[in-house]
Amino acid sequence: MPCPAFEDLILEYCEDGLAAAQRGRVEEHVAECPACRAFLELQRELDSALREAIGKPEPSAAFHQRILRRVASEAEEPRSWVPLILDAVGYSAIAALGSVVIQVSFTPAQFAWLMMGASAIFLWWLSWQSLREGL
Amino acid sequence: MAGVGQFERLVEEYGTKVFRLAYSMLGDRAAAEDLAQEVFLRIWKGLPGYRGEASLSSWVFAIARNTCLSHRRREASRRAASLDVPEVRAAAESLHARADGHGAQLEMRDLLGRIPEKYRRPLMLFYLEDRSYEQVAMILGLPMGTVKTYLHRGKKELGALAEARRKEGAPLCRALHSKT
Numbered sequence: 015m016p017c018p019a020f021e022d023l024i025l026e027y028c029e030d031g032l033a034a035a036q037r038g039r040v041e042e043h044v045a046e047c048p049a050c051r052a053f054l055e056l057q058r059e060l061d062s063a064l065r066e067a068i069g070k071p072e073p074s075a076a077f078h079q080r081i082l083r084r085v086a087s088e089a090e091e092p093r094s095w096v097p098l099i100l101d102a103v104g105y106s107a108i109a110a111l112g113s114v115v116i117q118v119s120f121t122p123a124q125f126a127w128l129m130m131g132a133s134a135i136f137l138w139w140l141s142w143q144s145l146r147e148g149l
Numbered sequence: 150m151a152g153v154g155q156f157e158r159l160v161e162e163y164g165t166k167v168f169r170l171a172y173s174m175l176g177d178r179a180a181a182e183d184l185a186q187e188v189f190l191r192i193w194k195g196l197p198g199y200r201g202e203a204s205l206s207s208w209v210f211a212i213a214r215n216t217c218l219s220h221r222r223r224e225a226s227r228r229a230a231s232l233d234v235p236e237v238r239a240a241a242e243s244l245h246a247r248a249d250g251h252g253a254q255l256e257m258r259d260l261l262g263r264i265p266e267k268y269r270r271p272l273m274l275f276y277l278e279d280r281s282y283e284q285v286a287m288i289l290g291l292p293m294g295t296v297k298t299y300l301h302r303g304k305k306e307l308g309a310l311a312e313a314r315r316k317e318g319a320p321l322c323r324a325l326h327s328k329t
Contacts, residue, residue, distance in 0.1 A: 067261065085189065
């Protein structure tokens with residue numbers, strides 16, 4: 015076991031993270047302390063094993079171009095007319111129904127049918143709004 | 150800021166670092182490239198809303214981290230029934246495919262997969278980023294002191310795991326501990 019006061023310093027020493035004064039302090043201590051010397055050796059081995067295991071994977075040569083192509087294809091994707099047409103149909107139907115309700119007087123049975131029709135249109139519109147994100 | 154030329158420069162400047170962040174989380178090169186593409190797509194969509202409150206690098210890496218974490222969550226819920234750690238298995242499989250005789254590397258990758266992710270990610274990035282605390286701190290959005298703490302805790306855990314493996318007779322750990 016390394017000396018607790020030097021454990022992190024030795025780790026940082028192996029990572030080349032210490033200033034010259036602290037490096038000197040670690041080197042002096044390690045020269046006199048077998049446990050810390052063994053810990054330093056172990057950390058050097060671990061450092062080298064980690065370097066080899068993690069390696070230096072680089073993205074492929076076409077990586078940047080693939081990003082730019084993908085973004086370009088998203089940006090240039092033509093907008094579909096379908097949502098606009100369906101919106102227009104839905105809003106026209108709602109407006110027509112509204113004008114009929116205002117201008118004509120109905121029997122209770124006719125009014126009930128009318129309300130069912132209006133509810134059906136409203137439900138269709140709600141479903142359409144939730145689906146249009148995908149178009 | 151949303152010009153194509155500026156976006157190209159952004160890809161040029163941050164592309165490799167975003168790839169490495171994704172790689173440190175997934176351990177698989179092809180998957181990391183796909184995820185990095187996803188990150189840049191989000192960056193592109195978010196650019197018109199970027200007001201410069203945070204530095205560009207902080208903004209880019211925040212999007213990158215969030216995208217990677219969302220990806221991890223999706224994968225985790227998709228594979229909730231499995232006890233495997235997918236990125237570690239992917240890394241091990243890719244190494245197996247090209248590395249007969251690289252037992253020590255496989256063993257180290259396996260050990261890396263066994264330490265907590267919050268230590269593994271800075272540890273992997275530290276080596277991917279030429280052992281620079283500053284770069285790891287910038288990519289992970291952490292103070293440099295925290296990066297060092299996580300690195301050291303990760304290494305101590307790796308050392309303990311290697312010691313346990315040595316007792317089981319694993320080759321890398323025998324080599325690592327032969328001098329102790």
